[in-house]
Amino acid sequence: MSGRFRESGFYQKIRPWLRALTNPHLLISVGIAWFITNGWAYCAFGLGMWREIAWLRNAGTVWLGMLWLPGTPEKLVTFALAMGILRLLFPDDTRTLAMVRRKSKALREKTKRGWQRFRAKFRRGE
Secondary structure, rough: OHHHHHHHHHHHHHHHEEEEEEOHHHHHHHHHHHHHHHHHHHHHHHHHHHHHHHHHOOOOOHHHHHHOOOOHHHHHHHHHHHHHHHHHHHOOHHHHHHHHHHHHHHHHHHHHHHHHHHHHHHOOOO
């Protein structure tokens, strides 16, 4: 990575997120949560196609179809499940949990402020 990129404001903003998201404990937890919510359907679909098991292929297809619908909250469910798995498997990793709480609180507050500005503009008729 070039020194110029490291000095950029974008890198300085994204660096804490990259450090947190590449934490091995969090990666393991997200991987397990992803398999619980999505991965099994991909495996079921593939295995059903390969071994010609219709019910397994159909079960995987139906679940994958639901996942690809617009508005499906599976990413939120996966991340919430990952946090629960992180707490269960790695209870001593308080640093990651505190960072995630801090970042999610800041993101919620930023979203709330943006929504309030949008509502104010809408009410004024702009």
